[in-house]
Amino acid sequence: MAEFKTAEELLAAAHRTQSAGYRRIDAFSPFPIEGLADAVGFHRTRLPLIVLCAGILGGCSGFLLQYYGAAISYPINVGGRPLNSWPAFIPITFEMTILFAAAAAVFGMLAMNGLPTPYHPVFNVPRFALASRDRFFLCIKAHDPLFDRVGTRQFLESLTAREVSEIEV
Amino acid sequence: MADSPTDKLTEQALQEPILAPGYNYASVTDKISAIVLRRPPKWWILGFAGAFALVMLLLYSVTYLFAVGVGIWGIQIPVGWGFAIINFVWWIGIGHAGTLISAILLLLRQQWRTSINRFAEAMTLFAVACAGVFPLIHMGRPWLAYWLFPYPDTMKMWPNFRSPLVWDAFAVSTYATVSALFWFIGLLPDLATLRDRAKNRPAKIIYGFLAMGWRGSAVHWHRHETASLLLAGLATPLVVSVHTIVSLDFAYAIVPGWHATIFPPYFVAGAIYAGFAMVLTLAIPVRKLFGLEDFITMRHLDNMGKVLLATGLIVGYGYMMEAFSAYYSGNQYERFMILNRMGGPYAVVYWCLVACNIVTPQFLWSRKVRSKVGALFAIAMVVNLGMWLERFVIVVTSLHRDFMPSAWGMYYPTRWDFYTFFGTIGLFLALLFLFIRFLPLISIFEMRTLVNEEEKKAAD
Numbered sequence: 001m002a003e004f005k006t007a008e009e010l011l012a013a014a015h016r017t018q019s020a021g022y023r024r025i026d027a028f029s030p031f032p033i034e035g036l037a038d039a040v041g042f043h044r045t046r047l048p049l050i051v052l053c054a055g056i057l058g059g060c061s062g063f064l065l066q067y068y069g070a071a072i073s074y075p076i077n078v079g080g081r082p083l084n085s086w087p088a089f090i091p092i093t094f095e096m097t098i099l100f101a102a103a104a105a106v107f108g109m110l111a112m113n114g115l116p117t118p119y120h121p122v123f124n125v126p127r128f129a130l131a132s133r134d135r136f137f138l139c140i141k142a143h144d145p146l147f148d149r150v151g152t153r154q155f156l157e158s159l160t161a162r163e164v165s166e167i168e169v
Numbered sequence: 170m171a172d173s174p175t176d177k178l179t180e181q182a183l184q185e186p187i188l189a190p191g192y193n194y195a196s197v198t199d200k201i202s203a204i205v206l207r208r209p210p211k212w213w214i215l216g217f218a219g220a221f222a223l224v225m226l227l228l229y230s231v232t233y234l235f236a237v238g239v240g241i242w243g244i245q246i247p248v249g250w251g252f253a254i255i256n257f258v259w260w261i262g263i264g265h266a267g268t269l270i271s272a273i274l275l276l277l278r279q280q281w282r283t284s285i286n287r288f289a290e291a292m293t294l295f296a297v298a299c300a301g302v303f304p305l306i307h308m309g310r311p312w313l314a315y316w317l318f319p320y321p322d323t324m325k326m327w328p329n330f331r332s333p334l335v336w337d338a339f340a341v342s343t344y345a346t347v348s349a350l351f352w353f354i355g356l357l358p359d360l361a362t363l364r365d366r367a368k369n370r371p372a373k374i375i376y377g378f379l380a381m382g383w384r385g386s387a388v389h390w391h392r393h394e395t396a397s398l399l400l401a402g403l404a405t406p407l408v409v410s411v412h413t414i415v416s417l418d419f420a421y422a423i424v425p426g427w428h429a430t431i432f433p434p435y436f437v438a439g440a441i442y443a444g445f446a447m448v449l450t451l452a453i454p455v456r457k458l459f460g461l462e463d464f465i466t467m468r469h470l471d472n473m474g475k476v477l478l479a480t481g482l483i484v485g486y487g488y489m490m491e492a493f494s495a496y497y498s499g500n501q502y503e504r505f506m507i508l509n510r511m512g513g514p515y516a517v518v519y520w521c522l523v524a525c526n527i528v529t530p531q532f533l534w535s536r537k538v539r540s541k542v543g544a545l546f547a548i549a550m551v552v553n554l555g556m557w558l559e560r561f562v563i564v565v566t567s568l569h570r571d572f573m574p575s576a577w578g579m580y581y582p583t584r585w586d587f588y589t590f591f592g593t594i595g596l597f598l599a600l601l602f603l604f605i606r607f608l609p610l611i612s613i614f615e616m617r618t619l620v621n622e623e624e625k626k627a628a629d
Contacts, residue, residue: 014387027386028386029387030614032393032394032618042387047392047396051399055403065319070327070331074325091410092330095336095339095343096339098343098406102350102403105400105403106354106400109395109396112392113389117382119382129366130365131384132361132364132385133199134193
């Protein structure tokens with residue numbers, strides 16, 4: 001794992017690591033950096049699709065709940081008005097859509113990120129505590145096909161890194 | 170003309186930064202997290218004690234209410250909706266500015282929101298918590314509050330899904346849930362910062378537990394940003410729908426003064442107006458007491474003053490249209506309603522409301538007023554009061570003289586009404602005091618992003 005001082009250095013280093021052929025890499029930064037996810041080989045997240053599906057599910061279940069309650073389970077004839085008075089069901093349908101979609105966005109994000117993660121080897125590097133303050137880290141994982149203990153270390157050192165350390169798993 | 174005083178002022182205001190120069194990643198992080206990690210200052214203890222005393226007042230009055238019933242309040246037919254509904258609408262409206270700042274301004278890429286969005290969101294949550302108290306305690310039998318929600322019960326009954334009051338239960342609970350989730354998502358990276366910066370072990374464990382092992386991986390950030398944007402997109406229509414539904418609680422009824430199509434937009438604008446007033450009310454003392462003038466700059470206060478003025482004008486338009494449509498309807502009950510508001514027994518409240526909500530914000534046209542912290546604070550306080558009076562006017566003056574003079578009556582709040590109201594102000598403040606003590610009141614990671622952008626700008 002290599003430590004960098006600025007976001008620009010990390011981004012450049014990530015690009016160079018990619019072009020050097022490494023694939024199992026990860027970068028850590030104290031704030032989101034545009035293009036960094038791309039540089040470590042992550043292009044699209046399926047999160048929006050999940051949120052869309054959850055929203056549709058929430059809307060349908062909200063509407064069906066009201067339809068079932070007002071038209072099937074307990075129909076009341078109020079002056080001959082229609083039992084399935086759908087315009088009056090829209091507000092709750094809408095609220096349920098938002099509720100399901102928002103819950104999917106939050107819990108989907110957490111689940112896809114594998115959080116909560118009570119233990120992760122990167123925290124074994126003492127200086128990694130600065131990743132949430134002002135330092136930027138690039139990590140090449142040992143199961144990368146190109147990984148070689150000495151060669152990878154030399155490669156990282158060639159990237160204007162401030163410090164290179166090994167993580168014990 | 171370039172050296173006329175107004176031009177100079179304009180120039181100054183445009184140059185006023187959203188972050189004072191000279192900060193780097195480390196110093197913004199340390200400055201904001203230090204507020205949480207060092208011992209609380211004396212004023213915090215005193216302030217929290219005062220707020221906590223008011224919470225006790227709330228518990229006392231609610232206990233008495235549960236023991237004796239809603240008869241301790243001033244409500245009486247024809248005014249069956251008194252302080253409880255006034256306070257509910259007031260609090261929920263205050264909450265809306267937090268969502269506006271965190272969601273709508275995020276979508277519009279307004280960078281100045283960064284340093285105020287965290288505590289505006291907290292304000293939303295706590296205001297919604299205070300609002301939620303009222304409909305529950307307002308029920309004659311509050312222990313049956315769960316009847317509002319559909320569940321397979323032994324009575325084989327369902328809530329009336331065609332009633333705005335049931336919509337309200339769904340809207341407010343969805344709003345509270347989504348606001349809490351949104352807030353937590355924003356907090357997650359900052360909790361990780363606190364975990365890494367905390368010195369003592371209990372703090373490390375608690376923040377570490379809450380941070381869920383966040384480590385700032387690029388892939389995680391990517392999903393985090395996607396989720397935040399999606400939530401902002403979802404929260405924006407949500408906040409509009411919530412206050413629309415609150416306004417339908419009134420507009421669905423045929424009571425003159427309530428039965429108006431202008432209610433939804435007029436309520437939403439009023440909510441944002443009240444909310445921005447409350448954000449100013451809180452931001453001004455907080456930035457002073459914690460010395461955060463570099464993060465919450467005059468530019469922020471100036472912008473918030475402008476939003477306050479703009480929404481105040483919309484609200485003013487709402488009042489005007491209310492009067493105009495009452496006149497133009499040709500309906501004698503509607504006409505009587507507006508004349509009764511302006512000259513009836515509650516006329517004083519109506520004219521106070523006009524003075525607070527329409528006249529006072531006009532001072533905000535002047536840049537000089539907007540650049541004076543004290544003046545802004547005073548105007549915000551007046552607007553807070555004015556928006557409470559507005560709900561009083563809508564609820565009480567509409568109900569107390571509706572159609573038949575034989576059914577008219579007066580409403581006088583009792584001391585229990587006031588105790589409960591002040592009690593919720595205490596609850597709100599106590600929660601805020603706890604929040605500024607235990608969680609970072611400014612989003613640290615967004616401030617670091619801002620530092621990065623300022624550096625890029627400087628490099629160009």
